[in-house]
Amino acid sequence: MPIFDQLTQYLFSGLATGAIYALIGLGFAIIYNATGIINFAQGEFVMLGGMFTLSLLGGAGLPLGGAVPVAIILTTVVGMVFERLAIRPLKSATPLSLVIITIGGSILIRGIAMLGWDKDTHSLPGFSGDEPIEMFGASLMPQHLWIFVVTIFVIGCSKLFFNYTVSGKAMRACSYNSRAASLIGIDVRRMVLFSFIISSAMGSLAGIIIAPLTMTAYDVGIMLGLKGFCAAIIGGMSSGFGTVLGGLLLGILESLGAGLISSGYKDAIAFVILLLILFIRPQGLFKKAETERV
Amino acid sequence: MLEIRSITQVFGGLTALLDVSFSLRQGEITGVIGPNGAGKTTLFNIISGIYRQTSGQIFLKDKNISGFPPERLARLGIVRTFQNIELFGQMSVLENVKVGLHTKSGCGIFSCSFKLPWHLAEERRITESARNWLDFCGISDLAEQRADSLPFGKGRLLEIARALAMEPQIMFMDEPAAGLNSRETQDLATLIRKIREAGITVVLVEHDMELVMDVCDRILVLNLGEKLAEGTPREIQENQAVIAAYLGEG
Amino acid sequence: MKRELLKFLILALLVAILPMLLSGSYLLNVLIFVGIHTMLAVALNLLLGFAGQISLGHAGFFGLGAYASGILTSTYGINPWIAMTAAAAVVTLLAFAIGFPILKLKGHYLAMATLGLGIIFFIVFNEAVNLTGGPSGLSGIPSLKAGSLTFDNDLKNYALIWLFTLGTVLLSVNLANSRIGRALRAIHDSEVAARVMGVNARLLKVQIFALSACISTIAGSLYAHTMGFISPTSFGFNFSVELVTMVIIGGLGSIYGSLVGAFILTILPEALRTFQDYDIIIYGLILILMTMYLPGGLVRGIPAVLARFRSAGKQEG
Numbered sequence: 001m002p003i004f005d006q007l008t009q010y011l012f013s014g015l016a017t018g019a020i021y022a023l024i025g026l027g028f029a030i031i032y033n034a035t036g037i038i039n040f041a042q043g044e045f046v047m048l049g050g051m052f053t054l055s056l057l058g059g060a061g062l063p064l065g066g067a068v069p070v071a072i073i074l075t076t077v078v079g080m081v082f083e084r085l086a087i088r089p090l091k092s093a094t095p096l097s098l099v100i101i102t103i104g105g106s107i108l109i110r111g112i113a114m115l116g117w118d119k120d121t122h123s124l125p126g127f128s129g130d131e132p133i134e135m136f137g138a139s140l141m142p143q144h145l146w147i148f149v150v151t152i153f154v155i156g157c158s159k160l161f162f163n164y165t166v167s168g169k170a171m172r173a174c175s176y177n178s179r180a181a182s183l184i185g186i187d188v189r190r191m192v193l194f195s196f197i198i199s200s201a202m203g204s205l206a207g208i209i210i211a212p213l214t215m216t217a218y219d220v221g222i223m224l225g226l227k228g229f230c231a232a233i234i235g236g237m238s239s240g241f242g243t244v245l246g247g248l249l250l251g252i253l254e255s256l257g258a259g260l261i262s263s264g265y266k267d268a269i270a271f272v273i274l275l276l277i278l279f280i281r282p283q284g285l286f287k288k289a290e291t292e293r294v
Numbered sequence: 295m296l297e298i299r300s301i302t303q304v305f306g307g308l309t310a311l312l313d314v315s316f317s318l319r320q321g322e323i324t325g326v327i328g329p330n331g332a333g334k335t336t337l338f339n340i341i342s343g344i345y346r347q348t349s350g351q352i353f354l355k356d357k358n359i360s361g362f363p364p365e366r367l368a369r370l371g372i373v374r375t376f377q378n379i380e381l382f383g384q385m386s387v388l389e390n391v392k393v394g395l396h397t398k399s400g401c402g403i404f405s406c407s408f409k410l411p412w413h414l415a416e417e418r419r420i421t422e423s424a425r426n427w428l429d430f431c432g433i434s435d436l437a438e439q440r441a442d443s444l445p446f447g448k449g450r451l452l453e454i455a456r457a458l459a460m461e462p463q464i465m466f467m468d469e470p471a472a473g474l475n476s477r478e479t480q481d482l483a484t485l486i487r488k489i490r491e492a493g494i495t496v497v498l499v500e501h502d503m504e505l506v507m508d509v510c511d512r513i514l515v516l517n518l519g520e521k522l523a524e525g526t527p528r529e530i531q532e533n534q535a536v537i538a539a540y541l542g543e544g
Numbered sequence: 545m546k547r548e549l550l551k552f553l554i555l556a557l558l559v560a561i562l563p564m565l566l567s568g569s570y571l572l573n574v575l576i577f578v579g580i581h582t583m584l585a586v587a588l589n590l591l592l593g594f595a596g597q598i599s600l601g602h603a604g605f606f607g608l609g610a611y612a613s614g615i616l617t618s619t620y621g622i623n624p625w626i627a628m629t630a631a632a633a634v635v636t637l638l639a640f641a642i643g644f645p646i647l648k649l650k651g652h653y654l655a656m657a658t659l660g661l662g663i664i665f666f667i668v669f670n671e672a673v674n675l676t677g678g679p680s681g682l683s684g685i686p687s688l689k690a691g692s693l694t695f696d697n698d699l700k701n702y703a704l705i706w707l708f709t710l711g712t713v714l715l716s717v718n719l720a721n722s723r724i725g726r727a728l729r730a731i732h733d734s735e736v737a738a739r740v741m742g743v744n745a746r747l748l749k750v751q752i753f754a755l756s757a758c759i760s761t762i763a764g765s766l767y768a769h770t771m772g773f774i775s776p777t778s779f780g781f782n783f784s785v786e787l788v789t790m791v792i793i794g795g796l797g798s799i800y801g802s803l804v805g806a807f808i809l810t811i812l813p814e815a816l817r818t819f820q821d822y823d824i825i826i827y828g829l830i831l832i833l834m835t836m837y838l839p840g841g842l843v844r845g846i847p848a849v850l851a852r853f854r855s856a857g858k859q860e861g
Contacts, residue, residue, distance in 0.1 A: 403755060
């Protein structure tokens with residue numbers, strides 16, 4: 001394959017995984033903005049999306065159109081239960097205990113998934129078959145297109161939600177100042193629950209649309225979750241385009257790194273970027289530094 | 295001895311302090327007063343190295359100390375207390391004061407883990423000195439209690455004892471009488487004078503006018519981030535601009 | 545002070561007589577692991593419990609020690625003690641250098657950064673096949689020797705490991721009750737107030753991070769020499785979480801608590817061997833429940849809970 005076609009190929013697959021990272025990263029950012037918590041269990045929602053879909057397709061024999069929404073709903077329920085049982089009871093927890101609790105939740109969910117399903121890696125059929133399509137000299141799976149379409153759709157919806165609905169505006173208000181928000185009558189606790197619902201739904205959707213390309217297993221949540229976080233960090237924890245750009249950038253760099261340098265160290269790229277950003281520009285690539293009033 | 299030269303602090307678009315200058319004289323008690331939002335606490339946070347001012351300088355005996363971090367200021371003898379007392383809650387009262395002696399001791403990780411002889415000697419000296427400071431503030435009977443179990447008034451005294459243990463040259467107190475009853479406030483006034491007698495220059499931000507007028511030698515008045523007046527308690531009480539600012543507020 | 549000494553002597557005595565009461569190499573082996581885990585948990589506790597700074601990458605430092613010792617001795621034939629010292633020195637310097645930027649971060653960001661760091665190490669253990677043997681591991685690591693004594697059976701290894709473990713415990717207890725220990729706890733409770741008291745919080749946090757990494761590296765070297773074989777799975781993210789769990793069980797800031805935590809988390813999987821896969825669920829539950837209901841850990845938490853019951857009983861009676 002000529003080098004130009006090769007690059008196009010890397011670019012396309014990078015954009016696809018990048019879109020997934022963006023969706024997961026948005027989940028991190030939405031919860032962080034509503035609560036100040038980095039939810040370490042975010043990756044597990046991604047895993048649950050893929051695994052539930054797998055069971056609903058195979059075991060329950062549902063068609064794809066039925067399995068996907070049900071899987072999203074089931075994951076969202078898990079997200080709600082987690083918020084109710086582990087996050088809400090803590091009123092004034094230190095960041096340290098929140099980190100520990102969400103890590104606890106994350107490995108608990110992973111453990112239950114391991115018992116409920118198994119330790120094997122499973123593949124999910126592509127939504128529109130597995131015939132590659134030729135485009136600009138690169139060969140794409142139909143699933144790639146699905147990922148692009150779904151991601152654009154979800155990001156568009158969330159933009160509309162945050163800018164034009166009452167609940168969306170209320171959630172934004174909470175992220176700026178939760179005490180002030182509660183003073184003007186916004187039910188902050190409901191907004192926290194809401195943020196968990198949106199994040200788990202988005203996460204599970206990401207897990208579902210990526211599964212046909214990368215396979216799924218009980219432990220895919222760790223890596224996907226961390227890379228989603230990395231996307232959110234590049235984007236400065238914004239629940240908007242910053243994180244989306246962060247995800248796409250990460251996806252492309254990873255794909256180029258894997259193709260041109262070494263596929264074994266592919267995963268390390270994300271973490272090196274993560275550390276560099278945290279060390280040098282913790283406010284994200286696209287934001288101006290703000291003087292914070294302590 | 296401490297000189298503040300045209301300090302300005304801007305947060306985002308908000309100017310919290312504008313071109314404030316004044317100087318402290320050795321051995322005096324200076325009060326900083328002003329309505330809410332006048333910038334008193336901001337000024338303290340700048341002097342104690344917690345904020346970095348937008349512009350302006352601070353000099354300690356002709357040495358430019360602008361932008362020094364708190365731990366460096368501590369070694370130069372500048373200490374502060376906090377409006378919402380910041381104790382080390384999980385530690386005992388005595389241990390809290392021992393932390394105040396951090397700069398008066400020097401053993402590092404190595405000699406501490408191996409309990410080298412000079413570390414043991416130093417530890418004895420620290421304990422003795424810490425007990426003295428508890429005594430000075432009249433709370434030596436609480437030495438073994440956990441700091442977060444103290445009632446507010448005692449916590450305030452502990453915070454002062456801990457700051458004194460540093461043997462500072464200048465001590466900044468942020469609203470030391472807030473949350474105290476009138477009896478405790480009187481005791482505080484006595485303690486503040488005792489601190490001055492020990493040779494320490496004292497600066498306090500305070501809302502309790504009675505206390506300020508009672509103990510302070512000089513008063514600095516801030517309003518909306520600017521210096522409004524400076525003078526003896528009597529001058530301030532008669533200053534029309536000050537009266538207007540306070541009446542205007544409410 | 546006297547009480548601290550007594551506690552330590554009781555522990556040392558227990559460690560000395562335990563092998564006489566136990567028979568069979570299986571139990572001795574379990575206790576060897578308890579020792580290694582105690583070193584690691586104590587090291588992490590210095591950082592997490594005292595300075596209040598989380599690390600989710602400590603398994604990485606453990607792994608660096610193990611691989612550095614393993615590679616230097618088995619591939620390059622260097623004397624194990626020299627290898628161990630070199631590994632500890634280099635990793636301490638490395639941790640010191642990384643410490644400055646990484647400990648500037650707080651809370652969740654620090655957790656993620658240390659997690660990322662641990663995973664980078666893990667990826668290197670797996671991918672640098674020429675050096676580490678990759679996923680299939682590194683074998684043929686020689687035992688440690690002292691003069692004519694070779695630490696090649698379980699009893700000798702037990703003695704060796706516990707000598708180091710007791711040393712770690714003693715030094716950490718000393719440190720905890722000293723000027724440095726107080727400064728660390730002060731940073732944990734209120735970093736601003738600690739700095740106003742003249743504690744150079746930034747430097748001290750980095751120093752303790754380096755010390756913690758140094759102890760973990762030594763534990764890793766000892767592990768490599770006692771086992772003779774290492775593979776990346778022992779040094780992954782799960783093990784980092786397991787270490788945090790040990791510290792939480794025993795209580796943040798309690799050195800002996802870490803020993804209890806290490807003991808429980810080493811014995812538990814052995815006792816639950818038939819339910820092997822359940823251990824990850826149990827760790828998850830322990831982390832959540834302990835943080836919510838027993839934040840002081842078992843060693844300090846249980847007496848507190850009992851005292852609450854007693855005073856409740858008194859009020860009713």
